[in-house]
Amino acid sequence: MPERKTYIVEHLDPELGQWSELEYAAIAAETQRAGNTFMLSSLPSGFEVPARLTAIPAFRAERRGVEEMYGGEGGGRDRVCLLDPQAERDLSPDDKGVFDVFLFGGILGDDPPRDRTSELRKKGFKGRRLGPVQMTTDTAVRVTRMVIEEQFTLNKIPYTDFPDLKFNEHESTQMPFRYVKDDEGNPIMPEGMVDLIKKDADKSIDDLF
Numbered sequence: 449m450p451e452r453k454t455y456i457v458e459h460l461d462p463e464l465g466q467w468s469e470l471e472y473a474a475i476a477a478e479t480q481r482a483g484n485t486f487m488l489s490s491l492p493s494g495f496e497v498p499a500r501l502t503a504i505p506a507f508r509a510e511r512r513g514v515e516e517m518y519g520g521e522g523g524g525r526d527r528v529c530l531l532d533p534q535a536e537r538d539l540s541p542d543d544k545g546v547f548d549v550f551l552f553g554g555i556l557g558d559d560p561p562r563d564r565t566s567e568l569r570k571k572g573f574k575g576r577r578l579g580p581v582q583m584t585t586d587t588a589v590r591v592t593r594m595v596i597e598e599q600f601t602l603n604k605i606p607y608t609d610f611p612d613l614k615f616n617e618h619e620s621t622q623m624p625f626r627y628v629k630d631d632e633g634n635p636i637m638p639e640g641m642v643d644l645i646k647k648d649a650d651k652s653i654d655d656l657f
């Protein structure tokens with residue numbers, strides 16, 4: 449069982465939106481710091497991987513899907529853990545010895561959740577849950593890394609659920625997800641995400657007029 453872990457996000461959305469790009473850049477940077485690998489799999493041919501991702505040595509772009517890479521006979525399916533909001537068992541520090549690949553759905557969160565992780569569940573990988581609340585993809589990878597690499601139990605991780613993002617005195621928006629919180633109690637989010645959320649909020653207000 450290699451000490452090094454691979455985090456795979458299987459790309460399931462038709463295109464790479466700005467939100468996903470920021471999430472994937474955050475995952476790539478954090479994986480690089482930890483000395484592991486982050487792979488974005490199932491990329492359609494002709495897909496242009498953003499330079500901010502290819503610039504990070506820990507990052508790999510992969511045209512094949514997880515099924516093709518790990519699903520065949522002797523392909524190592526048992527070493528792959530699907531992080532699945534509907535799995536029966538929660539991820540635990542002992543899973544470090546069981547798995548060396550952690551697989552996530554490359555889908556934006558939705559409220560209420562539409563269970564698109566089911567597209568990966570039906571491929572038959574073993575599943576683990578990260579508790580009952582939906583996380584953004586970068587948060588799910590962060591929490592998995594804390595459990596596996598830093599040996600936190602899920603209930604010892606400092607979370608903030610459904611935080612309000614305050615843009616100014618009059619404007620704020622509530623995020624319908626669970627985040628890890630930093631030392632100041634703020635949700636840890638990818639660089640540039642708060643600005644993007646604010647821009648999207650301003651745009652939807654403009655669309656009303």
Ligand SMILES: C[S@@+](CC[C@H](N)C(=O)[O-])C[C@H]1O[C@@H](n2cnc3c(N)ncnc32)[C@H](O)[C@@H]1O
Binds near residue numbers: 552584585
């Ligand atoms: C933003 S979530 C998408 C959840 C989504 N609403 C769905 O349709 O499944 C993206 C990925 O993060 C992981 N994830 C998020 N919250 C999780 C949780 N509580 N337990 C396990 N995995 C989670 C899963 O791999 C999921 O596919």
